[in-house]
Amino acid sequence: MSRVVFSTWRDEFVDNRGKPSDQWSESGFKLPETYDGDTKSKAFIGWDGVAIFDEDIDAVELASQYAAQYQEYSEACGRCAPGRWGGRILYDLLDKIARGEGTHDDVAHLKEVSETMMATSKCEIGKTVPKPILDLMEHYKEQFDTCIDAQQPSKHYGGDTSYIAKVTAPCTDMCPAHVDIPAYIEGVRDMIFTDSLAATRQTMPLAHTCGRVCPHPCEDACRRANLDEPISIMELKRLGADYETDHALPWQ
Missing domain, CATH: 1.10.1060.10 (Alpha-helical ferredoxin)
Structure with a gap:
């Protein structure tokens, strides 16, 4: 059991945003709420969804950083076009939105590319990478819309948040x-x-x-x-x- 603000991990849906803390539902999974000892995690994102531990999370930059890590892996692999070029497109579009330069057409393109990757990538990594990105775009839509409509960077873009990545299965x-x-x-x-x-x-x-x-x-x-x-x-x-x-x- 884990205490989360929001989770779609393994098709679980927990949304405690806007609720008093004493009314929060817990995730049924043991998620990495801390790392390097007692350092608290703000979010966990991976092949089967996303879990948010901090209400102040920047969902747009989280998606962008996740796509950046996958893009490095996919360029090194190169076994299939959807996995390789899809990863590049995901990162480019998400970073564009996070910088405050995106459009709603970019969001539509992200969804299209994600669906193509999930249907046609050669490996399970390429097939599953888009899932948490789509989850964030759906459930944190207001953050994406703010970046696009106001043409401003996401709230923690370029800040000192550190992202720890591990490509695994x-x-x-x-x-x-x-x-x-x-x-x-x-x-x-x-x-x-x-x-x-x-x-x-x-x-x-x-x-x-x-x-x-x-x-x-x-x-x-x-x-x-x-x-x-x-x-x-x-x-x-x-x-x-x-x-x-x-x-x-x-x-x-």
Whole structure:
């Protein structure tokens, strides 16, 4: 349970704005209300929504900073056009609005690009990144409208707020070795088994062994379970290692 001002995390909807603090509803999820010890978080934004802990949050800059972090990742990836160019467009438009130079047409374009990314991106990161942005645009619409109608920067734009970013996935977070699971699964899917093995060995060298005896806590967090059942993440891990052995390839 977490005390939040507002949350759409994992399709939960909590909105305590304008309510006395003793009447607030709590989130059903344990969200990161603090970081680096006892430092209070103002907001948490990620693949499955957004949680706001501070009523004075700048939703426009929050969306812009989130898009900026994704844009850096998407340009490094480049595996699909919607994910790569969509990330660039999201950031450019959100930063334009946050600077006080945006238009309502930019908002419409943001929604269009977001829907395209969610429908056509190659990976789950590209598909899910737009969700919290759309949530902020819908539920903090007045902040976006103020920036556009008054042609003024968002209320904390260019301030001293710090943003801590981490590109990850639920399965990777659950992995004790923090293996880049989406990357090695993509290698298997594309039948580029050397890439799959290289992704595993970035943080965990024992791909042969771990692909057979790992207790696979990652599968407990697999988002595929939302549709049917988790992917066999542990078994997929061994494919790259077995390919290396079967083809007598040198250690990568």
